[in-house]
Amino acid sequence: MNLTSWQSTALALLGCTVGLVLHLLWHPLRRHLSDAWDCLRLHPVLMACTAGAMLLAAALSGEKVTSYPLHQLTDWEDMILPLARDALAHLAMLPHALLPPWPLACAMPLLLVFLTIRIWRWPYRYGERRPVLEQKCILLSVTLIGFAWLVMEGASLRKMLPEWVETMKLGLRYIFTAIAAAGVQVWLVRFLIEWENPHDTETDGDAAAALEHTFARWQGVAYLAGFNLLWMSWRWWQLSTPQSVGAWWWVELLILFAALPVAVAAAPGPFWQQGAAALRILWRAAVPLFLLSITALAFLILALYAVEMGRAACAGSPLWCMILLPLNALVLAMLDCWLLLTALLLMLRFGFSRSPSA
Secondary structure (H helix, E strand, C coil), X not given: CCCCHHHHHHHHHHHHHHHHHHXXXXXXXXHHHHHHHHHHHHCHHHHHHHHHHHHHHHHHHCCCCCCCCHHHHCCHHHHHHHHHHHHHHHHHHCXXXXXXXXXXXXXHHHHHHHHHHHHHHCHHHCCCCCCCHHHHHHHHHHHHHHHHHHHHHHHHHHCCCCHHHHHHHHHHHHHHHHHHHHHXXXXXXXXXXXXXXXXXXXXXXXXXXXHHHHHHCHHHHXXXXXXXXXXXXXXHHHXXXXXXXXXXXXXXHHHHCCCHHHHHHHCCCCHHHHHHHHHHHHHHCHHHHHHHHHHHHHHHHHHHHHHHHHHXXXXXXXHHHHHHHHHHHHHHHHHHHHHHHHHHHHHHHHCCCCCCCC
């Protein structure tokens, strides 16, 4: 039977959709997948913010997106390996950076002002003891440095800065980007805990309550930012040296410490105890996470293939590219949020001997 390319594509999409529906209906983790979807359905602003952050980061990065040619996309034997590699790297980075932290990091100085004022006014709300003078000085210094960095970023938009100022600006950008990523990580876990175990009936208060809990864990967020700075620097080195073997070590590092944001957000104690708790969480939830990763990897491969196919098909039409760009971001944001919320639910439900919100 001779079919046109559109008919073959429609049949392939229909078969893929039916297969995914049956897969989810019989999935051993279907309850957790359903709960994560309910959370995302009740809070669609999370998906919209993720898609917007993706578009904003892509617009300000200035990097040219390299697309696969259309003739290569029709050959699955050539495409399956690069797609699987990209999907695995994307999946490994999800627990650490759901929202692209740049340029969201520009809001960090304002949040640091809010945090510093509240800690000074209500110290016991954000810690077991009153912060010492050194901690207050560190908070104030980081806040002032943050505003100085914003001034550098604004000045660089108008004129070329001296080389030493540009180097300082880029270094501070990395630091505040790591802090922003850590804050979003901890906030998202606390947001999910508040949604699953609400203290009141108002769902709109989940985000505010999660922000309060994130402020209360500001020291753990600072340590987590140091870890983020480590893997971000590793990623930068790996991208600058494409022939190196650092990419696989980078993926393994992110997978090994996938539970670290959950431990910082839910486990008590200093950071080294939270690191030990992260390893316990990962060990207890290893089997469910492995089952989820198989499904997530298949979903991401199909999603990335659809994105690349759309780019290749609309390469000669700027209008269709403008329409396709936000649509791709929205689809990837929905998939990322759903899969990450499911993974966080698994770590919270299987990784603790008791409820982390207790």
